[in-house]
Amino acid sequence: MELWQVPLLFSRLPMFPFFDLAHYVASVMALKEQRGAVEVSVRSPVACWFSAMLYCFGGSVLSSLMLAEPPVALLAKSANILLASSVWYLVFYCPQDIFCRCFAFLPLRLLVAGMKEVTRTWKITAGIEHADSHFKDAWLVMVAVGWARGAGGGLISNFEQLVRGVWKPETNELLKMSYPVKVTLVGAVLFTLQHSQYFPIARHNLVFLYTVFLVVSKVTMMLTRSATSPFGPFEAALGHMFFGLQKIPSKVKGEGAASSNGSSVCERSSEQHQDGVKKRQAKKTE
Numbered sequence: 001m002e003l004w005q006v007p008l009l010f011s012r013l014p015m016f017p018f019f020d021l022a023h024y025v026a027s028v029m030a031l032k033e034q035r036g037a038v039e040v041s042v043r044s045p046v047a048c049w050f051s052a053m054l055y056c057f058g059g060s061v062l063s064s065l066m067l068a069e070p071p072v073a074l075l076a077k078s079a080n081i082l083l084a085s086s087v088w089y090l091v092f093y094c095p096q097d098i099f100c101r102c103f104a105f106l107p108l109r110l111l112v113a114g115m116k117e118v119t120r121t122w123k124i125t126a127g128i129e130h131a132d133s134h135f136k137d138a139w140l141v142m143v144a145v146g147w148a149r150g151a152g153g154g155l156i157s158n159f160e161q162l163v164r165g166v167w168k169p170e171t172n173e174l175l176k177m178s179y180p181v182k183v184t185l186v187g188a189v190l191f192t193l194q195h196s197q198y199f200p201i202a203r204h205n206l207v208f209l210y211t212v213f214l215v216v217s218k219v220t221m222m223l224t225r226s227a228t229s230p231f232g233p234f235e236a237a238l239g240h241m242f243f244g245l246q247k248i249p250s251k252v253k254g255e256g257a258a259s260s261n262g263s264s265v266c267e268r269s270s271e272q273h274q275d276g277v278k279k280r281q282a283k284k285t286e
Helices: 003-010 018-032 037-043 045-066 071-076 078-093 095-103 106-134 139-155 157-163 179-195 203-224 232-243 250-285
Strands: none
Touching: 003 203, 018 037, 018 045, 018 078, 018 095, 018 106, 037 045, 037 078, 045 071, 045 078, 045 106, 045 139, 045 157, 071 078, 078 095, 095 106, 106 139, 106 179, 106 203, 139 157, 139 179, 179 203
């Protein structure tokens, strides 16, 4: 096998069952780390299972809704549902929590996270091709559906939280996008341009390069325990250039709050002192 054939062979990798299994494991374990998820699993296993399925198949559900297709169509994939349900049961109900302890081993966690990022690329490309079959050459639709298919679990996180009885509108991904949602949007734009022949690169080469970037960045962020997005400097520069976005330093906010609090305290103390003086004077006159 020659070196130039590696991207082509990589683009033909089947996702089921190993890569899909890694995606389910990473998704359900991320659900278990959410506050209150374990309590929900004890109180209502049905709600916990439904939340896990949204974590695993949120992209398919959201993209189906966007294309006016039945979201329950994913239930026809019995093998995938059974595999994801098995992972859900082992993560939440395995005796002595043995399953989660095994995947807490760092090298195994890195392997699972890397394989999950591989599935992200395949979901983006599948969503773009699916959208193109419904709306020919509608590149905005292709970007939106590819983004939804690849990052649907994050985009519908508020609905998933409602299933568990939690309402946090401030966690809306559109208000503050997480890194997976951002990188999926970038990938959806790139693959849409390539699919529309505006980006002069072969599809298998783009798949290989984009997936390598996803895996390397994810593993690096896990090893360094950093939540900082690699797109941060570019976002700040572009936001300042096109929208005039400026960040208010936290120190200034703190000093302003402290000064306002201090002045209010001083004012209240001076007012109390004046009232006390007036009362004493009134008593003397009496």
